[in-house]
Amino acid sequence: MKALEGVKVLDFTHVQSGPTCTQLLAWFGADVIKVERPGVGDATRKQLIDVPGADSLYFTMLNHNKRSIELNSKNETGKQVLTRLIETCDVMVENFAPGALDRMGFTWERIQEINPAMILASIKGFGPGKYEDCKVYENVAQCAGGSASTTGFRDGPPLVTGAQIGDSGTGLHLCLGIVTALYHRTQTGKGQKVSAAMQDGVLNLSRVKLRDQQRLAAGPLKEYSQFGEGVPFGEATPRAGNDSGGGQPGRILKCKGWETDPDAYTYFITQAAVWGNVCDVIGKPEWKDAPGYATPPERLDKLNEIFDAVEQWTMTKTKFEVMDICNPLNIPVGPILSMKELMEDEGLRKTGTIVDVEHPERGTYVTVGCPVKLSDSPVEVVRSPLLGEHTEEVLTQVLGYEGEALAAVIESGAVGDVRKEAAE
Template identity: 80%
Template sequence: MKALEGIKVLDFTHVQSGPTCTQLLGWFGADVIKVERPGVGDATRQQLVDKPGADSLYFTMLNHNKRSIELNSKNETGKEVLTRLIEECDVLVENFAPGALDRMGFSWERIQEINPRIILASIKGFGPGRYEDCKVYENVAQCVGGSASTTGFRDGLPMVSGAQTGDSGTGLHLCLGIVTALFQREKTGRGQKVSAAMQDGVLNLCRVKLRDQQRLEAGPLKEYSQFGEGIEFGDSVPRAGNDSGGGQPGRILKCKGWETDPNAYTYFIIQAAIWDKVCDVIGEPEWKTDEGYATPDARNDKLNQIFERIELWTMERSKFEVMEICNPLNIPVGPILSMKEIMEDEGLYKTGTLVKVDHPERGEYVSVGSPIKLSDSPVEVSRSPLLGEHTQEILSSVLGYNGADLERVIDSGAVGEVKRQAAE
C-alpha cells in the first residue's frame, strides 16, 4: 500500500508553494482533491504557456497525482458542497491571502465544528507580527528570509537564487508539518492548525548565515575571501560569492572550454582531511609541509592564491575529467550541470528523480519526480488533471451525491460545466 493511502486532502492551493506540498502528499498516496474556480482554475494553467490550448508546464509539473473539481464557494450550493468536502477530508491545505477563508465563512472555528479531526494547513508570507497581513511571492520571500542579502558578490547587488527556496521550500516544510499532525491525530483523535510562513522557511534554509552573523561578534569570518584580501567586515554577514558556507573553503572554478560554454565550471572544496592529495594533484607537493600552507588557519589568508593555482589545473581539464580524477581521491568536487545536461542524465530517470509524463493535451513532457524515496511506498507519478475533470466523480464517489440530488448540484452553477466523463 501507499504510505498515505486512505488520507483525503482538500487542496485549496494555487501557484507554487501550496501545490508543491499537496503534490508530495499525492505522490505518497493521499487522494488530493484540487478545488478550482469554475471556468478559470489555478492561475498557472495559463501562465508561461508554451503550447496553445494546453495547460502550461508551470501547472502540470506542480499538480501531478491530483483530481480536479470546479467549485464556486460563494454560491450557496457551492458552500454546501464545500462543507461536505470538509466533512470527508482529513486535511485542508490553503495558501490564500490572509483572512480569505474567514471571508468565505470558513474560519478555523467553523471548520472544527464541521470536522474536529481535520488538519488545516496554511502557507502565508509571514508569521504573526508587523508583516503578517502582507502577501509574498518567491523572490520577496528570499529577500525577507535573509537569502538575498547573503547571495551574490560582495561588491554587487543582493541576488535571488534559481532554487525556489521561498515557494517550493515552504511547501516542503508544510508537508512535514501535515504528516506530523496526522501522526499526532492518531494519538489524540483531533486535528490542529499547521502553518508555514515563507519568511520562516527561507530563514531555516539560511541557518548557516545566521550562524555566521553571530560568529562575527568574535571576529572576522576567516573562511570568507575578503579576510584574505584584507577587507574589513561590517556588522552583518556579507555576500561571499561562491565561497563555501560549510567551513571548508570552496570555489567555482573554470574548466576546459569555459570560454564558449557558460557551464564549463566545477565546484572545488579543499577539505582539510584531503589537503595533501590536493597538493599532489595540482603539482604543489611542497605546500603540504610549508608552514604557510600546511594548516587550515595558515591557508585562510591565501585562499585566493590557492584557488587561482587550482584553477590553472582545472582549466586544462573538462569538468567531468576533474570529477573523474578527484573523486577516487575523496576530493569533493562537482560539475556545474546545465538543465540540458540534467534532462539528458539517464540515471536520474532510473531513480525516478526525473519522469516522463503523458498528457492528453500537450503530449509527453519531462518533470521532476519525488525527491524522497520510500522502500515500501514507491512513487508513481500520474499526470495533472484537466480543469474540472473529476467534478462528477468527486460529487458522486466522495460526497455521495446521486440521482436528482446530483443533478441539483450540477444545475446550480456551483460546479462549472461538468464533464460527464473524465478525459483519458
C-alpha cells in the same frame, strides 16, 4: 501500499507553494482533491504557455497525482458542497491571502464544528506581526528571509537564487507539518492548525548565515575570502560569493571549454584532510609542508593564490574529468550541471527523479519526480488533471451525491460545466 493511502486532502492551493505541498502528499498516496474556480482554475494553468491550448508546464509540474473539481464557494450550493468536502476530508490545505477563508464563512472555528478531526494547513508570506497581511512572492520571501542579503559577491548587489526556496521550500515545510499533525491525530483524535510562513521557511534554509551573524561578535569570519584579503567585516553577515559555508574553503572554478560553455565549471573544495592530494593533483607538491601552506590557518591569506593554481589545472580538464580524477582521491568536487544535462541524466531517470509524463493536451513532457524515496511505497507520477476533470467523480464517489441531488448541484452552476467522461 502507499504511505498515505486512505488520507483525503482538500486542496485549496494555487500557484507554487501550496501545490508543492499537496503534490508531495499525493505522491505519498493521499487522495488530493484540487478545488478550482469554475472555468478558470489555478492561475498557473495559463501562465508561461508554451503549447497553445494546453495547460502550462508551470501547472502540470506542480499538480501530479491529483483530482480536479470545479467549485464556486461563493454560490450557496457551492458552500454546501464545500461543507460536505470538509466533513469527508482529513486535511485542508490553503495558501489564500490572509483572511480569505474567514470571508468565505469558513473560519477555523466553523471548520472545527464541521469536522473536529480536520487538519487545516496554511501557507502565508509572514507570520504574526507587522507584515502578516502583506502579499509575498518567491523573490520577496528570499529577500525577507535573509537569503538575498547573503547571496552574491561582496562588491555586488544582493541576489536571489534560482532554487525556489520561498515557494517550494515552504511547501516542503508545510508537508512535514501536515504529516506530523496526522500522526498526532492518530493518538488524540483531534485535528489542529498547521502554518508555515514563507519568511520562516527561507530563514530556516539560511540558518548557517544566522550562525555566522552570531559568530561575528567573536571576530572576523576566517573562512570567508575577505578575511584573507584583509577586508574588514561590517555588522551583518556579508555576501561571500561562492565560498563554502561549512568552513572548508571552496570555490567555483573554470573548466575546459568555459569560453563557450556557460556551465563548464566545477565546485572545488580544498578540504584539509586531503590537502596533500590536492597539491599533487595540481602540480604543487612543494605546498604540502611549506611554511605558510602546511596548515589550514596558514592558508587563509593565500586562498586567492591557491584557487588560482587549482583553476589553472581545472581549465585543462572538463568538469567530468575533474570528477573522475578527484573522487578516487577523496577530493570533494562537483560539476555545475545545466538543466539540459540534468534532464538527460540516466541516473536521475533510473531513480525516478526525472520522469517523462504523457498528457492528453500537450503530449510528453519532462518533470521532477518525488525527491523522497520510500522503500515500501514507490511513487508513480501521474499526469496533472484537466480543469474539472473529476468533478462528477468526486461528487458521486466521494460525497455520495446521486439522482436529483446530483442534478441539482450540477444545475446550480456551483460546479461549472461537468465533464461527464474523464479525458483519455
